[in-house]
Amino acid sequence: MAVITLTTDFGTRDTYVAEMKAAILSITRDVHVVDITHEVAPHDILEGALALEAAAPRFPAATIHVAVVDPGVGTARRGLAIASRDQVFVGPDNGLFTPFLGDPRWRAFELTAPEFRGALVSRTFHGRDIFAPAAAHLARGLEPARLGPPVTDPVRLTWPQVRVAGGRIGGAVVHIDRFGNLVTSIHADAIATLGASIAVRVAGRTLPLVRTYGELGRGNPGALVGSSNRLEIAVNAGSAAKALRAGRGTPVVVSRSSPVARRAPRRS
Numbered sequence: 001m002a003v004i005t006l007t008t009d010f011g012t013r014d015t016y017v018a019e020m021k022a023a024i025l026s027i028t029r030d031v032h033v034v035d036i037t038h039e040v041a042p043h044d045i046l047e048g049a050l051a052l053e054a055a056a057p058r059f060p061a062a063t064i065h066v067a068v069v070d071p072g073v074g075t076a077r078r079g080l081a082i083a084s085r086d087q088v089f090v091g092p093d094n095g096l097f098t099p100f101l102g103d104p105r106w107r108a109f110e111l112t113a114p115e116f117r118g119a120l121v122s123r124t125f126h127g128r129d130i131f132a133p134a135a136a137h138l139a140r141g142l143e144p145a146r147l148g149p150p151v152t153d154p155v156r157l158t159w160p161q162v163r164v165a166g167g168r169i170g171g172a173v174v175h176i177d178r179f180g181n182l183v184t185s186i187h188a189d190a191i192a193t194l195g196a197s198i199a200v201r202v203a204g205r206t207l208p209l210v211r212t213y214g215e216l217g218r219g220n221p222g223a224l225v226g227s228s229n230r231l232e233i234a235v236n237a238g239s240a241a242k243a244l245r246a247g248r249g250t251p252v253v254v255s256r257s258s259p260v261a262r263r264a265p266r267r268s
Helices: 017-026 045-056 126-138 188-192 240-244
Strands: 001-007 032-035 064-068 079-084 087-092 108-109 163-165 168-176 183-187 198-202 204-210 221-225 230-235 250-254
Touching: 001 017, 001 126, 017 032, 017 126, 032 045, 032 126, 045 087, 045 168, 064 126, 079 126, 079 204, 087 126, 087 163, 126 183, 126 250, 183 188, 183 240, 204 240, 221 240, 230 240, 230 250
Parallel strands: 001 032, 001 064, 064 087
Antiparallel strands: 079 087, 079 108, 163 168, 168 183, 168 250, 183 230, 198 204, 198 250, 221 230
């Protein structure tokens, strides 16, 4: 059975997500639809891209990911299907799929073929009328190239960079999860180059690097590598964002810990 995932900023109060699922099921019922999240902050393309980066690699090959964080809906921005890493990503051409354009074998196609979209296309709801139908047809075995002409210049976000120099790694907070954990742009493989003794500095505090939340005393902040393989700043049973007054863009520096100097014994 084919798998289609949905990632949006629609929330769950309104009927938008249900209408997208209805569009898919009207074309094929032989599909398993999975909600990644519908709680991306409204219009926050970077947050949506980070959610996809974390979740999509966990899904099996041939999964179709529909993502709609689309402040430009109804404008001249293109709709795309991007085949990358044995999966397909469907949604607006606004940088949402930047994490998957690092694969040198990616292919992209503009969604222009009228036979693979809804009979009526709203100017304000391409998720239901263009992206969901395209995904449903892909789930039925349609080749992405049949959706429209190839695209060689999809929009890319300015992706959070990491600076490495002189035994120090500089990055920044890129996301705050619902627990108040500060997810950073620094990946675990970069940290590993510094050795075993590490210190993390953020918001004027120097924090230890631990393995689990439980290694921190209740209410104490620390750093660890989270499930997305990125460095996170956390507070045991609390919010690091509130405790450190930090948010997206707050600088984070990882460095080798300096050994504590021993005092020379006094001479009598």
